[in-house]
Amino acid sequence: MNKPRCVSLCLIISLPALACAQQASVSHGAASQSEAAPAAPAAGLTPISSASDGLIKLDVVVTDKAGRLVTGLESKDFALLDNGQPAKILSFQAFDGVSAKPDPPVEVILFIDTLDMPERLATHEREEVEKFLRQDGGHLAQPVSVFGLSDGGLWTLANPSGDGNALAAQIAHNTKTDLLRRVAGSARGPSAETVGTLRFAEPSGLSALKALGYVATAERRKPGRKLLLWVGSGWGQGSGRPFQSPWDRQHLFDAIYWFSTLLREARIALYSFSVGEIDSRADLYRSFLEGVKSTQQANIANLDRKVLAVESGGRVLGPTGNLPNLIPIQQSVPIDSATVEPASGGVPADLVTQIDRCVEEAGAFYTLSFNPAPADQPNEYRGLEVQVGKAGLTARTSTGYYDQPYYQDRPNVVARRVTVEQLEQLLGAVRGRSDGEAARQLSGLELTERLSGAKLSAWTASLHGEKARQALVTLVDASAFLDPPAAELPALAPPDRKARRRMLSLAIDYWNETMPKLPNFFATRTTVRFVETPQYDQGNTRIDYRPLHVADSARETVLYRNGREAVDAGETRPRKPKKEDPFLITYGTFGPLLNTVISDAIAASSGLTWSRWEQGAGGTLAVFRFHVPAEESHFEVMYCCLPDGDGTSRFKMLAGYRGEIAIDPASGAILRLTSEAELYPGLPISRSAIQVEYGPVEIGGKTYICPLRSVSLWRSRTVAFLAEWDESFRTYGPFATLLNDISYGDYHRFRAEARVLPEYDPAPEQK
Numbered sequence: 001m002n003k004p005r006c007v008s009l010c011l012i013i014s015l016p017a018l019a020c021a022q023q024a025s026v027s028h029g030a031a032s033q034s035e036a037a038p039a040a041p042a043a044g045l046t047p048i049s050s051a052s053d054g055l056i057k058l059d060v061v062v063t064d065k066a067g068r069l070v071t072g073l074e075s076k077d078f079a080l081l082d083n084g085q086p087a088k089i090l091s092f093q094a095f096d097g098v099s100a101k102p103d104p105p106v107e108v109i110l111f112i113d114t115l116d117m118p119e120r121l122a123t124h125e126r127e128e129v130e131k132f133l134r135q136d137g138g139h140l141a142q143p144v145s146v147f148g149l150s151d152g153g154l155w156t157l158a159n160p161s162g163d164g165n166a167l168a169a170q171i172a173h174n175t176k177t178d179l180l181r182r183v184a185g186s187a188r189g190p191s192a193e194t195v196g197t198l199r200f201a202e203p204s205g206l207s208a209l210k211a212l213g214y215v216a217t218a219e220r221r222k223p224g225r226k227l228l229l230w231v232g233s234g235w236g237q238g239s240g241r242p243f244q245s246p247w248d249r250q251h252l253f254d255a256i257y258w259f260s261t262l263l264r265e266a267r268i269a270l271y272s273f274s275v276g277e278i279d280s281r282a283d284l285y286r287s288f289l290e291g292v293k294s295t296q297q298a299n300i301a302n303l304d305r306k307v308l309a310v311e312s313g314g315r316v317l318g319p320t321g322n323l324p325n326l327i328p329i330q331q332s333v334p335i336d337s338a339t340v341e342p343a344s345g346g347v348p349a350d351l352v353t354q355i356d357r358c359v360e361e362a363g364a365f366y367t368l369s370f371n372p373a374p375a376d377q378p379n380e381y382r383g384l385e386v387q388v389g390k391a392g393l394t395a396r397t398s399t400g401y402y403d404q405p406y407y408q409d410r411p412n413v414v415a416r417r418v419t420v421e422q423l424e425q426l427l428g429a430v431r432g433r434s435d436g437e438a439a440r441q442l443s444g445l446e447l448t449e450r451l452s453g454a455k456l457s458a459w460t461a462s463l464h465g466e467k468a469r470q471a472l473v474t475l476v477d478a479s480a481f482l483d484p485p486a487a488e489l490p491a492l493a494p495p496d497r498k499a500r501r502r503m504l505s506l507a508i509d510y511w512n513e514t515m516p517k518l519p520n521f522f523a524t525r526t527t528v529r530f531v532e533t534p535q536y537d538q539g540n541t542r543i544d545y546r547p548l549h550v551a552d553s554a555r556e557t558v559l560y561r562n563g564r565e566a567v568d569a570g571e572t573r574p575r576k577p578k579k580e581d582p583f584l585i586t587y588g589t590f591g592p593l594l595n596t597v598i599s600d601a602i603a604a605s606s607g608l609t610w611s612r613w614e615q616g617a618g619g620t621l622a623v624f625r626f627h628v629p630a631e632e633s634h635f636e637v638m639y640c641c642l643p644d645g646d647g648t649s650r651f652k653m654l655a656g657y658r659g660e661i662a663i664d665p666a667s668g669a670i671l672r673l674t675s676e677a678e679l680y681p682g683l684p685i686s687r688s689a690i691q692v693e694y695g696p697v698e699i700g701g702k703t704y705i706c707p708l709r710s711v712s713l714w715r716s717r718t719v720a721f722l723a724e725w726d727e728s729f730r731t732y733g734p735f736a737t738l739l740n741d742i743s744y745g746d747y748h749r750f751r752a753e754a755r756v757l758p759e760y761d762p763a764p765e766q767k
Helices: 120-137 164-173 204-220 249-265 280-288 305-311 351-362 420-431 435-445 455-463 465-475 497-517 593-602
Strands: 005-008 011-014 022-025 056-063 080-081 085-087 091-095 107-115 137-149 153-162 177-182 193-195 198-200 228-234 267-277 315-319 363-368 380-388 392-394 400-403 416-418 443-449 519-533 536-538 541-543 546-561 566-567 584-587 606-618 619-628 636-640 652-653 657-663 670-677 685-698 702-724 726-749
Touching: 056 380, 080 363, 107 120, 107 193, 107 351, 120 137, 120 228, 120 267, 120 351, 137 351, 153 164, 153 204, 153 566, 177 204, 204 228, 204 249, 204 305, 204 726, 228 305, 228 351, 228 465, 249 267, 249 305, 249 400, 249 702, 249 726, 267 305, 267 351, 280 305, 280 416, 305 315, 305 541, 315 351, 380 392, 416 420, 420 435, 420 443, 420 455, 420 465, 435 443, 435 465, 455 465, 465 519, 465 546, 465 726, 497 593, 497 619, 497 657, 497 670, 546 726, 593 619, 593 657, 593 670, 593 685, 619 670, 636 685, 685 726
Parallel strands: 107 137, 107 228, 228 267, 267 315, 416 443
Antiparallel strands: 005 702, 011 022, 011 636, 022 584, 056 363, 056 392, 080 085, 080 380, 091 363, 137 153, 153 177, 193 198, 380 400, 519 546, 519 726, 536 541, 546 566, 606 619, 619 657, 636 652, 657 670, 670 685, 685 702, 702 726
């Protein structure tokens, strides 16, 4: 129960002309993007989320003292309190149902609950729903779908439609019914509870909760806001009968957390209708509206339909009039501030009128978002309140949410930071130890300086265990974006302005003249993919943290033709990742990455500025740094896929980025390039960086500067499933890091050859 399963992680970093692209995915065997510029959305990926959206989204309904809907408010009119403290509203939208309509339109879900009810009362429910649907000639302002819960199970009574007459006819004649699930535990036997002629092994209230979970998880896969109108029995009737919890407190707390998160993320506002209310204790639900902060506070009453309605930003409706004489109404039952007012003279409203007033709220509402405050522990309950800065107005929305420590990007473990010199000393100490112990010690380190490729090769060769070598590679790769040790920098004076200009001019000439003349060639690309398993503590389920470790490796032939990079379709591709395996694909490192970075850096207001001299494999390098702000950038960051809706929506933004270019001061050849996106807190991705090292290679008898090695590093939110019973939905999990270590070799000219065969007689033509 509530066991999180990482299921989807994907990032695409797109630059013009396939400058750089990275993708990771573990979503049900989802295939990676092909090595082509992802200028258009990948197949099946629809809505693109805005970079300004916060992690928590709220739909808000505002009413005046008379209960009328209020439109025309602006973001400045709202204030959000998170646990009593002001929270920054990051995005705001206003919908009035006329000039500003939500896309997709708000869906109305009619849930007719006749489980364990007398037939006359059940018939009354269905007839009232039909009356509502047939109003105004059957023209519905919102798409409506209808579900039915009865002794026979959970049914789809009518598919979503705006034709009320057609929906009413389907309900009346059962022409479109579809059994979704049977009522769990229905049986005949001495241990079952007797209900008429049927016996139930589980309370009808619990069966109703499971049905709600089924419908809500299905709706979680759809975008947009929904109003779920639960037309069911009141206190003491059918599924409104109180029952004892069949679970221990931990299980119960997990179920409360699950429903709270599900309804909020599915954007469902629940409306509870009390048909056949017969008990003055119907208002006891008010005692359970404060939010459950610990397992000790968990009570089955916290899952009462009325409690869920208030907590989701919906309403609790009082008992209706015009009921069959079979069931008396206790007129003393109070109608609280969240209910629809009586029709007139204190007489309870009829059911059709109640439904009408609730459906009106689909047209006029506000949507805002914010980022949660840092949580100190898992499942930390935080109350929410939206205030409107105008007299006499009341805002209604979700009353709280469960915060998680991993909603903020925090390191899973505290790594020991070491210099290159300290790492060398530690390697000497671990060489005599077991492979596992050496790997464990190396995995707990973080370099503060960049280690050269020459030292990495030498030190890796000195380690005898494969685990230790892999741990060293990940440690060094993660340092690829740092400065080298100061002791390794050449003791040379910085070049004067004229010398810097000359070197940059040589580099631009190299970029303009040499790169376009690269021949068509192919090379072998060896990729080792490393993944991090983040710590996840959810309820009584815990996943142990694992630092970056090898998940997969692959050898592919990369073709470079006419300035574009592709993978040979005839090559054996890497194994298809398992559903739970994250993976990252890097491509575009031959020329396009360089093209975009150089053009952006030259055009940027800051340009290329001097950084330092550096010792390279073949001599001294001149290192220039650059910074491209977001407003001048062509660096597009795309992350797929968000947990919203059906899990195919993407996040997309233009990001600023910064990095370094190391050039040969004599020839202008670019020998190293680093680029790292500038990302602010709250985004689904917190880091994206790529480094490419270039060097001389021989292709067809000539020497060219081509990639020798590359490191890609990114860190983003994971997407997990939260499960209860046999239902589950997507939600955000903790951040995790992926890393690719890539090397290139076996360069060959790609060309066709022809030769003349002497004494060759062509075959005679066939007649």
